[in-house]
Amino acid sequence: MTLIVPVLIVFLFTYASFRHIDPFEVFVEGASDAIPMLKKLLPNMAAILAGITLFSGSGALASLTHLFATPAKAIGIPSETVHLLLMRPLSGSGSLAILSDILNRYGTDSYIGLCASVSVGSTETILYTIPLYCGTFGIKRTRYAFAAAIISGIVGVISGIFFIRLFLF
Amino acid sequence: MMSRVYSFLIIAGILCCFINGKDPMLLLAEGADSSVRLMLSLAGSYLLWTGLFNIAKRSGLVEKLALLMRRPLALLMPSIGEASGPVSLNLAANFLGLGNAATPFGLEAMRILSKESDGTATREICMFLALNASAIELLPTGVIAVRTAAGSADPYSIVLPTFLSSVVASISAILVCKAFEGAYQ
Numbered sequence: 001m002t003l004i005v006p007v008l009i010v011f012l013f014t015y016a017s018f019r020h021i022d023p024f025e026v027f028v029e030g031a032s033d034a035i036p037m038l039k040k041l042l043p044n045m046a047a048i049l050a051g052i053t054l055f056s057g058s059g060a061l062a063s064l065t066h067l068f069a070t071p072a073k074a075i076g077i078p079s080e081t082v083h084l085l086l087m088r089p090l091s092g093s094g095s096l097a098i099l100s101d102i103l104n105r106y107g108t109d110s111y112i113g114l115c116a117s118v119s120v121g122s123t124e125t126i127l128y129t130i131p132l133y134c135g136t137f138g139i140k141r142t143r144y145a146f147a148a149a150i151i152s153g154i155v156g157v158i159s160g161i162f163f164i165r166l167f168l169f
Numbered sequence: 170m171m172s173r174v175y176s177f178l179i180i181a182g183i184l185c186c187f188i189n190g191k192d193p194m195l196l197l198a199e200g201a202d203s204s205v206r207l208m209l210s211l212a213g214s215y216l217l218w219t220g221l222f223n224i225a226k227r228s229g230l231v232e233k234l235a236l237l238m239r240r241p242l243a244l245l246m247p248s249i250g251e252a253s254g255p256v257s258l259n260l261a262a263n264f265l266g267l268g269n270a271a272t273p274f275g276l277e278a279m280r281i282l283s284k285e286s287d288g289t290a291t292r293e294i295c296m297f298l299a300l301n302a303s304a305i306e307l308l309p310t311g312v313i314a315v316r317t318a319a320g321s322a323d324p325y326s327i328v329l330p331t332f333l334s335s336v337v338a339s340i341s342a343i344l345v346c347k348a349f350e351g352a353y354q
Contacts, residue, residue: 004265012221016228023224030223031216037276038212045204051175053200054182059189092311100315108321114330117316121309121331122338126302127174133275133298134171134290137283142170144349145295149302151345156303156338163330 037136044135048128052090061086076161080106081116085157088120089127089150095120114168118160123153214269222258222273234258245300245343246293252281256297263301266308275301292353296346303338306331 016023055061064086069079077085084102088095099120106112126149134142186193225231235254242253249256259274282294290298309331316324 005267009221012225012230015230016224019228021224021228026224026227027220031220033223034216034219034273038208038215042204042208045208046201049204049207050197050200051178051182053203054193054196055178057196058182058185058191058193060181060185063185096311096315099312100319103316103319108316108319109323109326114327117312117327118331118334121306121312121327122335124302124304129301130298131171131175133279136276137279138288139283139286139290139294140171141289143290143295143353144346145290145298146170146174148295148299148342148345148349152299152303152338152342155341156334159337160330160334163333167330168326
């Protein structure tokens with residue numbers, strides 16, 4: 001598993017030398033193209049992370065957790081994981097911290113612990129990546145991108161719970 | 170949508186800070202500060218992967234991969250064109266759990282896809298973002314690390330259900346995008 005990428009890189013350099021490409025020069029040329037991109041990325045990141053850190057640190061999630069606890073339970077999501085599920089689209093490190101808290105509180109291999117683990121693994125930080133990707137390239141109207149990402153995230157969480165019941169409980 | 174989501178995060182965040190007696194300026198500053206730290210930690214791998222990507226591009230490998238993947242990807246994104254190379258590399262990097270490599274490929278894909286756009290997300294962009302959001306991953310390394318640290322008897326037990334549920338999520342992302350495509354035309 002850990003060998004896949006190094007082997008691919010060996011293949012890349014061997015292939016490049018057959019095609020008479022100077023890997024050093026071409027690497028530097030490619031990395032130089034990354035600099036204007038990094039320059040565009042930073043202001044977008046600053047705006048997005050300022051908003052996300054403010055929102056997740058403000059206690060807004062705690063209020064939303066109360067709001068979503070009952071409907072979540074109705075569709076089979078343990079209410080103990082709702083706080084985690086609300087943090088997940090916002091922040092990767094934030095949701096791993098909450099996951100760690102849940103695992104210590106309810107046990108790593110308990111039903112709640114397993115549901116929390118699978119939910120984090122099968123979802124993404126969409127409220128960070130979509131604005132970052134779109135903001136960097138001037139996409140202002142995202143149409144149904146958020147809706148599709150949120151719906152597939154919910155499907156991922158529910159099917160994760162289904163597979164836990166199927167395989168582990 | 171973007172500006173509404175963003176305004177909601179800021180306005181609701183500041184109001185909740187007032188209710189809960191927290192300092193919003195401190196949180197805003199902390200977030201902006203973390204963007205600089207994240208950028209610094211990302212910049213190195215970003216330079217590395219764009220450098221390697223350029224070698225693959227100049228030697229014709231990206232074009233080969235793009236030709237190979239164009240047909241299957243065109244089922245999802247009909248006018249994907251030359252973006253099929255970076256899109257496949259982004260999905261492959263996500264699959265292998267190489268988050269740091271996935272971002273430069275994802276940005277390259279978005280750069281090409283956004284050429285066709287006038288500031289509105291095209292059907293290809295929406296599909297790409299939705300697929301990225303469900304992120305099929307072979308080994309969720311972050312979750313396994315947290316489970317190990319919390320003393321799990323079997324930290325890897327979640328690998329199969331996680332993988333299967335992310336496959337289901339990806340399939341639903343495709344179906345939802347297709348449904349919305351119909352509705353938006």
